[in-house]
Amino acid sequence: MTAPGARPPARLSPARWAAWLVVIIGGVAASLAMEVSGWYASPAFVRPEVAYQTLHSAVPWVFGICAIVGLQLGEKRLPIVMMIGLTYLWIPQLFFSVIDQVGWLWPLVQSIDLAWALLLGMIALAYPRGRFVGRVEWAVVIVGVGASLVRLAFVLSSDSATPATCGCAPSPYGFWGDLTTFLLGDLIYRIFGAILVMFVAVRQFLGWLRGSSPTRSVAFVMPIGLLAWLLALIVEAVSFGTTAGPDQRSAGLVVTTTSGPVSIVSLFAVASIPICYIAGSVHLRNTRGRVADLMSITRDGADRELWRESLARTLRDPGLEVYWWDDARGAYTDSESRRVELPVEADAPTRTLLPIAAGDGSPIAVIRHDRALTENTRLLDGVSTALRLTVDNGELRTEIQRTLAQVRxxxxxxxxxxxxxxxxxxxxxxxxxxxxxxxxxxxxxxxxxxxxxxxxxxxxxxxxxxxxxxxxxxxxxxxxxxxxHPTALVEGGLPLALPDLASRCPIPVSTEIDLHERMPELVEATAWFVTAECLANIARHSSARQAWLGAESDDAELRLSIRDNGVGGASTLAGSGITGLADRVEAIGGTLELHSPPGEGTTIRVRLPLAPPLRPGLA
Amino acid sequence: MQPGRPALRVAVADDAMLLREGIGKVLADGGLEVVASVSSGEELADVVEKGAVDVAVLDIRMPPHFRDEGILALERLRESGSQVGVLLLSMYATPEYAMRALAAGAGTGYLLKERVSEPRTLVAAVETVSGGGSVVDPEVVAQLIQRPRGDEPLSRLTERELSVLECMAQGNSNAGISRQLFLGVKTVETHVGNIMQKLGLKDSPDNHRRVLAVLAYLGSR
CATH class of the missing domain: 1.10.287 (Helix Hairpins)
Structure with a gap:
């Protein structure tokens, strides 16, 4: 998977937020101004129904709000910019009544009055990745933009309107043709646009049909919205082609058949597209959130089958398989450790493989998933990253454990x-x-x-x-x-050496020794060393009047306890003798516990495993 | 060695040839009959089993583990019912060890190895254990007496009593004490009675028991 797709956009600073908001509100306000001024400037008989006009004015609001939500979600900039652009380019036909006396302006505005449709198509095309991927998509974009540029030049240069026909100021740019050629060109553009939209819609629809992915559950609105819009476009183009004539245009520059249910549907279809876009994104985001759960499952050391199940559930692809790379066998294996020969996608045309490699390029696993999931780049990136992280994490942990074991x-x-x-x-x-x-x-x-x-x-x-x-x-x-070396230890082991030690301490030590068998030499030596040090410390620092030495053992460990009734306050801080003792105890896998509140004496408890943890044969 | 009595038959066990020979020579010079000179506890056990030995003199640290093979050999002998005298030699004076050795039964001694350079001490010790007496190295007793104690009944003893106590701990009988301290036997008996009373110990007519009791007292804290 491509890495850049996985990178979340940076958080916006307040200043940038403000700038974005100004631009968005500016677009919505400009559009509203055009709607209202157009309404009042137009004669009543060309005005559409109030309901239609209201709906028409509401469309940029939908786009503006979707752009804000998209920004908040950290969506890709491209679709957001296109949504905002659309609010500016949502030019109502009535607006020409306002500017038809400004000869240099209205032809310019007219030349871009359908650019919103181009943007809308591109938004739908960019769904859900937020960018254009692959030759087909780029070809559609280039053709769409190219056609729009041609139309721009065509509209601008054709001498479509004269004061005689529309009562508007003459265009300074027009130098050829007449109203008929203009209308023909416009019709061709509309039909061409409809074909492009149809292409995008069919692509989306097919992708949805193929998908077992989350796109199917939510994003069905997108292809349906597109289809509805397509239908409206076709109807419009046809009715425009058949009904639009010089008579109608004589009423002004209005080139629309803004009436009836089709146009209402068209408006709803247009407004549905940004909503679909944002809703689909939110849904995918939720799915990505569940990918994080996958990581915690893996971190908890769950088995591979469980991981596969969770991934399948997360991606809503029950047929999903994960093949794990087995370094020892040099092959991929499934969750039951059966060897798998790749590629296995040939047997199922709707399946595709996603290889995941570690940071150093060594293979980790291959995920065999529904082809429709490839639409969802970010989600798969999330899965790859999660898997890579957990594998890296696991390897690091193994490495650390190995190093630690070596050090021990x-x-x-x-x-x-x-x-x-x-x-x-x-x-x-x-x-x-x-x-x-x-x-x-x-x-x-x-x-x-x-x-x-x-x-x-x-x-x-x-x-x-x-x-x-x-x-x-x-x-x-x-x-x-x-x-x-304690000779008493050599000759009689701890049962002899500990009382011997105690007897040499200048402070009375009462002993309670319950040791039977001889223990591993290292354990005996460590116990002796610790006891000797502790008793020496008691004699030197504790001012104790009495000390107690306890030792007992079972099959698994030797427990020592050395206590005095002295001043206490001993610490394991670096440099104190107790740190050295703890080191020595830990070196053979034991533990040392110090309890020494000031004024309450000192108790040291030591546990020594009889079998060294690392090399059991040592004893 | 008193004339008219057959020489004591002694077996020596030490893994160091040089010492084995030296000990044998010291004992022979002291009028004892060294009947066997071996290098391990097992060999010694074989010799003792044959019944031709009165006393065994053995090193504590011997093959195979160089730990406490000597004392193990002693314990095995006593377990098998042998009443032969056993004198343990050790390079180190370890009270707990001496007590363990004596606990094995009467006729046992524990001496520092360097005592072999004092022929009279060594021979006397061999004779004592052969007669069922006990011998504890003076250094062991000194260590025991010097041990710190919480409560100090020893401080209630007079200097003379302390000397008597030391002699008792070393395994001497009242007669032995009287010889060693140049005191009358009656005086020694009085001292012993006082000591036992002050320490809260029960006097016992059996010398070995008395030694054990005194050692146990000195060994406890």
Whole structure:
């Protein structure tokens, strides 16, 4: 679909609104002035019935009002301009009585007195897109405009009226022909116009017949209005051709058979066309509004069949099908994932395909819809855009989720790696240096015994002091190893390590530990780390007299709760130790909850899933 | 080692060969008979099952997981009804661990590994557990005593009573305490009675129970 059709017109500024209103009111007022002045200037015997004249005067009002409504709806400018133009060009025949003494003016006015019909036809032709599409429409426009220009030149140059025949001032432009040639030319123009209108009307009517689209429900007025107008035109042309003669024209410049039901119908037909235009637009707009619902359906993750149904309902095309592009299979599939070979339009002449591609040109789907819907460019644009947006949206979401998963995984890997490193370091210390030093102590002790046995007590005493220093070194190494990785955790898991931690806290910690099985190492290490940090925080900042440590686990998660009766007011703001804790907890898919009102102590609750969410095999 | 009695048969289990040998040597020098030297809890269980062992000295952290295999081996031995003395060695002094070990039953000891460089301590501990006594490393007891407590009944103890309490926690009998603190047995009994009363504990003629009670008291907060 063409993108420009989908762009809604910009909102009008107040100044522009005022300008439009002035132009519209000017047209309606000018037309009314022509009607009224013509009425009073004409002799009573040429005046039509008052009812007819009133109706005739009302037509520009209808066009003006429709133009205002169209502006408000943000309709395309072209039909609105044509509607406004029509109010200016709606020249009553009676008006010639006003200007027939102004020789330079009346031939000019007469040459454009049927231009309204051209505009009217073009309005009908532009429906419902608001512009002319395709060669046929442009050809009709060009032929119509061309014929009108020819008529303009013809009317202006023909010496149709003389003071003798109409009692008007002589035309300064006329140089050939007479009334008969003038009337003939006028008749040919009218017949030609009628043919063009017939063409437009038949086109509209056929489009309506084909359609299962919303145009059918409302826009039937348009072709009917056109047909009525066409009928009136034909009748007029025929009666004009048969009855109009020098006798009638001698009464003035009036070239009309303004009487009888046909002319009334003609007026109604003319006035119906802008109304049809606007009403049809409003209806399409409603349908477009429902397209927005489609987006919310898709956003809610509804299945493809539901989406197809909603689209079919929205477009009132029950036979509508949506074929989705399947990247893996390299083909389109229907809503039941059956492969579909395109094109499939050949089997049904009333169907056509609307391919929808993503922003990068990759295919998303093909909508197979009633051909009549192509009339409704904006609606289909709405559908395309909705679909494209939702697909793009979905892809973005998938992308974000994928990235997020990757980030989480890598965060977890980093935590695991650092945990692993610490563990290995502690193990190396335990199995290496510590064992070596203990073995060395045993060896030294043996030497001490030997030295003592040999009576070399001074060597024995020196070795004793070396042994003491070795003992100190061992103790320091023990503390170091404990700091690198909790040895109690290694040996006894959380049931051992948490009480051990609590016992090292300078503030009394009462513990309630209900843990049975050993948990994944990463979970244990995280729980230990969090508890250690929290207890350290309590010791350092809380001024608490007592702390409580709770830990319980089930098959799914480990829950920690660390509470104190201190000053409270802890925050998770950046830079606080708690942020680091939360990071560490979240790295393995857990949650940390802080409750620390000032003066009421601090409670931290941590939940750690036993199976890491991203890599279940990790545990 | 008293003359006239057959040497205690000891099995040593440690995955580090160097230490295994060292411990064996220290024990042998102390007059004990090292009948087996193995590197895992399972092998030790096999040796003990054969019935030729009085005491097992074993490392806590051993293959396959290097966690608490030693203590698991102890628990399995006790479950199977074995009354053999078990002395656990650990690189770290972890009170909860000591309590878990002692909870497995009488004739159990828990010592820091570096004590193996003090032959008298190690041999005495082996002899104690072989006789159904309990041994708890002084460092563990020190940690327990230093633990912060909300209510502080320990502060109501005299310095002497505190020393007695420490000895009790380390697994000493009244006679052992009297030897260690150079006090008369009667005096020790008086102190013990006072301590138990001040701490609200029931004295028990069974030394192992008494150790458990004291440790449990010190371990609780």
């Amino acid at each position: 995984e890598s965060r977890q890997r980093i935590v695991e790696a650092s945990d692993e490193t610490r563990k290995r370091l502690e193990r190396d210390l335990h199995d290496g240096s510590q064992q070596q030093l203990v073995a060395l102590a045993i060896q030294l002790r043996t030497i001490v015994s030997a030295a003592d046995a040999e009576g070399r007590t001074e060597i024995g005493a020196e070795l004793e002091s070396a042994l003491d220093r070795l003992g100190v070194a061992l103790r320091e190494l023990r503390e170091l190893a404990r700091g690198i």
